[in-house]
Amino acid sequence: MSRKQWELLLAGMALLFIMGISIYRYTSRIPEEESYRLSVFSDSNDHNTKSVLRQGMERASRDFHTDLNFIMFTEEQTQEEKEEIIFREIQRGSQGFLLHLDNPDAWIEKYSHMLEGRVVLALEVAFYDQPDNPSIWINNEKMGYELAMELVKGRDENQNVVLFKTKEHNKKDYLRSMGGKKALEENGIVWEEREVTDNEKENALYLCFNQSATEQTVEMLKDKINRECIFGVGNSEKNVYYLDKGVIHTLAVPDEYMIGYMGVKNICDRLSFRESSQGMEIDYILVSKEELYLPEVQKRMFPIVQ
Structure with a gap:
């Protein structure tokens, strides 16, 4: 075999090797998590609850690659003003809504005409029998x-x-x-x-x-x-x-941190078509003075610090 033929053979083998590596990397790479934009609506005036709940949601947003936008509704706002806010969030590409509202079922019914194609989840729902809509709740x-x-x-x-x-x-x-x-x-x-x-x-x-x-x-x-x-x-x-x-x-x-975290996880699972329940019950703990400094109690009461 001539020198030129050897060079062509080696060049061809090198090209095949490079192509093989490229194909392997392409087919074996881990797909990137899809990013979602979520809107969080609240009418709670309880600063501590909002703070802990928000910390849980923000932790989940980092874990599940979401962009959260927090909106506070007030009693002074008219229905038209609220619809304008919802429409603005939809226009900005919000794919899901988390509702930390006193009466989320009524809210969903009132604005259902605007929510088509969006995933909605109510947080910390109070109900008499079973929640009417997908929810994270406490008994x-x-x-x-x-x-x-x-x-x-x-x-x-x-x-x-x-x-x-x-x-x-x-x-x-x-x-x-x-x-x-x-x-x-x-x-x-x-x-x-x-x-x-x-x-x-x-x-x-x-x-x-x-x-x-x-x-x-x-x-x-x-x-x-x-x-x-x-x-x-x-x-x-x-x-x-x-x-x-x-x-x-x-x-x-109540475990407000877990309510926020699992709310974001649940809605992301539903958006990505992974199996997810339509909601879940979150636990609470009863704490006495004697139990206050137990490690397991501290972890539940102060999840942000832990």
Whole structure:
């Protein structure tokens, strides 16, 4: 074989080798995750809840390659103004909507004509039977029941029980209140339902069904009653401080971080046609002073720090 033929043969073999490497790299490469744009609508005024929930969503947005845009609705906005905001988000390419609203089912029904082709998920839904739409939810009635049972277990026979009066238009609080009253009724305990005042009796126990009510009750009682007399909700800085100080007996803490995280994951799974349920129930924990510094409790109460 001549020198020229050898050179052509070697060049051909080199070309085949390069082509083989290129084909291998192309066929074996891991496909990039598709990126999604999601809009988050909220009407919650609870800063702590919004903050923790948002942290969970932002963590998931990094894990699942999404672009989140947060929009706050107010009572002053008209339906036309809200429709304009929704239309703007659609025009910007939003493929999914996460709803942290007091009544997401009514919202979905009202704006259904604008949501065609978009994936919608409601966060932290309160419901009486089963959610009507894909949702991430907490069993609020069960949480209220179990919180009240902690009061029942810690109550002396002569202690009065005060339920912080709940606004019935807030479905979450109302369901927690229903559960709490059921527990008290089952145990033959009579209660007063009212707001806490400056003239509280030393022998009373207080049952609160949201973070704001718990903080208000703490504020009224912290300098008057130095014992574990409050059974409340939420892991705000104030609530945790007075749990540690022994003013609060038990806190029910919804896992807001996981609600936000799993909400984004769920909607991304549905957008990418991966198998995903239409929703899921997220747990909560009941925390006493003695349990506050347990590692597993710290991880659930302060997921951002952990």
